[in-house]
Amino acid sequence: MPPEILPIVEKILSANDLLALENRKLLDEHDVLAVNVMASPGAGKTSLILHSIRALQGRLQVGVIEGDVAGRVDADKVAETGTPVVQINTGGGCHLDAPQVQSALKQLPLDEIDLLFIENVGNLICPTGFALGEHVNMMISNVPEGHDKPIKYPGMFAAVDAIILNKVDLMPYIDFDLEAFRTAVRALNATAPLFEVSCKTGEGIEAWAEWLQAQKRG
């Protein structure tokens, strides 16, 4: 009788995950906290980043990687603030990946950056499947999008470390059930803080900036 052989299957890292680990190592060497910013198209990713840059001025130096299918309008807006920024165009790709971020990191002055926002492509589904090397995953939901989004896109709401509900200034004009939204979020994610903000009025931005600073202190 032959000796019993127990097959041992270890988790094999994908090529993307291996490069994400390299990105993470590079970020750590330069003491940069990387935040993966995910949301639907038009949820306010760039607006939130611009508000965060202003709110963190004098506290943390920010850098930005902008991901879009096409165009450079977002990178141009960030560059106007004097913040180091690199635009990635995926050319049809529906999410960023670690190789794209690796090539962007080479073009950023990492020694001068404390906090790096990586703005992912506008998409509530695919980006969670691709590690970039980030330390924090966050998403932006928004009032006009409707309170049922956690039910329809549970993967994203479950995967993130922080959730922003943007455009709360539009609450009076929209049938948005805030309690139903909060309950649906909590059913999927018991721990992520939920920040209710308006990138139009600035409401709620300071609490978010303080949370980011706390993550940086680790």
Next chain:
Amino acid sequence: MPPEILPIVEKILSANDLLALENRKLLDEHDVLAVNVMASPGAGKTSLILHSIRALQGRLQVGVIEGDVAGRVDADKVAETGTPVVQINTGGGCHLDAPQVQSALKQLPLDEIDLLFIENVGNLICPTGFALGEHVNMMISNVPEGHDKPIKYPGMFAAVDAIILNKVDLMPYIDFDLEAFRTAVRALNATAPLFEVSCKTGEGIEAWAEWLQAQKRG
């Protein structure tokens, strides 16, 4: 010297495209016009379908296939109107495909349906890459999403036969440059009609319903 051989590469249909052709044939046999409804999460796909059902009452019998990553809230809303509806849950998939639609078609009373809305998963990128058997591709953009969406998601705006700009009732509360939006749309798509509507007030719905009816008369 050997005779010259000219390699001829014909377009090979993917498995998805082959099933899409089968779907199209089945729809044509039952004289059903199928409309692929694409948009970001929360753009108002289900709201537009509900408005269209009401507007077309007495003119066209509507059927609906609802596509979502998870949940059945949309199908429940449609079922309340007495309209035949099937919910597809992609379980993480970021777009519908022809096999999913084929299985849904088998559950619909096609002989009683004139117009079939296929509501795709909320995503401005991936759905255009997968034929379902539809006759008409359309998309819904919306005011809170911002006027720069054509620049950032050109593939979808270029691919569709009709474009709806929803939530025009929110125009007074949002910095939306309508002329910039129209110009960006026209640069990508010279022929698709652009309907400016509000699923809150009903503005613009009748023009859209008449256009649908004209497609049906074909």
